[in-house]
Each structure stands twice: as C-alpha cells, then as structure tokens.
Amino acid sequence: MKVRGQNSCFESRDYDLPPDLAWNLLKNTIRILDFPVMSEVSEKYSLIIQKETTQISILIQETASGCKIIADAMAKGIRLFDWGQSTKAVDKFYDELERQITLHKIAGQKKYCPQCGQSININANFCEYCGNRI
Secondary structure, eight states: OOEEEEEEEEEEEESSOOOOHHHHHHHHHHHHTTOOEEEEEGTTEEEEEEEEEEEEEEEEEEEEEEEEEEEEEEEOOOTTTTTTTHHHHHHHHHHHHHHHHHHHHHHOOOOETTTTEEETTTTBBBBBBOOBOO
C-alpha cells in the first residue's frame, strides 16, 4: 500500500522473511544508501533515518507469512507543489532493500552434485569437490 501526500509518503510492503533477517537486510540497505540513522530501537525493529531534508521512519511488523516493512517519510519544511522528494526517498529505500533480498536469496540457493552429492552454488558448472561437470 502506498499513500502520497504533498510533503509525505507512506508505504508498506509484505515480505516472506522472518523479521530478524528483514532487520539485518534493512540495516545493510541503509548502510549502502548512506542514510544516517537518527534513532534506533532494535528490539522493536524500528528506526528513523534522514536523507537530505526527508526523514523516514521504518518499522518491521511480524505477520503470519513473514513480515511487513513500513516506511513513513516526511519532508521537512513547507514545499508547495512538491510531490516527489519523499516518494523518491522511499522508492530508493525499497529498491535497494529488494535488491538486498534478491542477493540474499540467490546466495542461499544451492544445488547438489549428482556425482558426489555435495552442496554446490546454484550457478556452478562444475562441482568444486569432485570436478564433475554439472
């Protein structure tokens, strides 16, 4: 769900990730984007980041199927006819978060060598254990 206002943007997205993993990926996303953390409450999966004149509150809520990540952005100061700054900051955050989730899922994918049965990378052409061509 995404709601845009004149100086604000609220968006929530559902993910099939445990909250602890989502929190770690979220923290990595913020580090990559170089968004300064203004305040953080780790045990409640909550933090506030600042990017230029936009402040974003982020919260992770546990759901039956994983978690919901909520981003609520508010531009500081009054801007007439500026619908984009808060939305762009939230979009940038979610784009990088979803890239981090994809990288995590790819890194976790394994297949097994039919020759020796060892777990190997999903993209491997040869088994690193026995040399069998996959």
